[in-house]
Amino acid sequence: SQTIHQWPATLVQPVGSPLSLECTVEGTSNPNLYWYRQAAGRGLQLLFYSVGIGQISSEVPQNLSASRPQDRQFILSSKKLLLSDSGFYLCAQAKAGYEQYFGPGTRLTVT
Amino acid sequence: QKEVEQDPGPLSVPEGAIVSLNCTYSNSAFQYFMWYRQYSRKGPELLMYTYSSGNKEDGRFTAQVDKSSKYISLFIRDSQPSDSATYLCAMRENGQNFVFGPGTRLSVLP
Numbered sequence: 062s063q064t065i066h067q068w069p070a071t072l073v074q075p076v077g078s079p080l081s082l083e084c085t086v087e088g089t090s091n092p093n094l095y096w097y098r099q100a101a102g103r104g105l106q107l108l109f110y111s112v113g114i115g116q117i118s119s120e121v122p123q124n125l126s127a128s129r130p131q132d133r134q135f136i137l138s139s140k141k142l143l144l145s146d147s148g149f150y151l152c153a154q155a156k157a158g159y160e161q162y163f164g165p166g167t168r169l170t171v172t
Numbered sequence: 173q174k175e176v177e178q179d180p181g182p183l184s185v186p187e188g189a190i191v192s193l194n195c196t197y198s199n200s201a202f203q204y205f206m207w208y209r210q211y212s213r214k215g216p217e218l219l220m221y222t223y224s225s226g227n228k229e230d231g232r233f234t235a236q237v238d239k240s241s242k243y244i245s246l247f248i249r250d251s252q253p254s255d256s257a258t259y260l261c262a263m264r265e266n267g268q269n270f271v272f273g274p275g276t277r278l279s280v281l282p
Contacts, residue, residue, distance in 0.1 A: 065215075095269075095270075103274060104260070104272050104273060104274035104275060105216075105260070105272040107269055107270070110269060120269075149213075151215055151216070155270075160206070160218060160221055161206070161218070161262070161270055162218060163208075163215035163216045163217070163218075164215050165214060165215045166213075166214065166215045168213065
């Protein structure tokens with residue numbers, strides 16, 4: 062079965078600092094990969110998705126970026142964090158594009 | 173109108189009750205429907221998925237889709253305190269990305 066790893070689990074960063082969140086997937090190949098953000102008490106906002114290495118689609122224009130350097134690795138980055146970037150970041154994969162599975166998440170607090 | 177709407181709750185029920193969680197949507201092209209359970213500070217866990225209209229049962233959980241009414245439901249029988257979580261509905265049309273509801277927080281009281 063597939064497993065999704067995310068790290069770090071929690072992160073506290075000052076405004077203006079860079080960000081790098083990593084997601085790796087085990088047990089599957091060539092998955093569709095997704096980054097979501099979940100603000101407190103709110104639904105999931107799709108940030109980026111990728112259908113293959115080097116292929117990234119952005120859903121929301123903002124100061125975040127994503128990269129997929131390997132088939133099962135997905136990275137979310139920022140050069141300068143904003144207060145509004147605080148939230149719970151979730152990586153997900155969907156092998157068949159039908160069932161989507163989530164990782165454990167990274168809780169980011171920007172101070 | 174939001175694409176997917178969900179009763180926000182919170183919803184509190186006694187242990188053993190039957191729980192009904194509901195979502196409505198506006199996009200008639202949605203074909204795949206999912207329910208997720210999310211415990212506090214954890215990633216969502218896929219509970220049920222259905223294609224098109226109809227019912228699907230898995231243990232104490234039943235997912236129901238009524239495409240004519242653009243309405244989906246998740247029923248939980250014999251609810252347990254361990255069912256206390258936020259429940260998210262999600263749906264997608266063929267070849268497109270998933271769209272999530274905002275979630276309903278459920279508390280099952282012992």
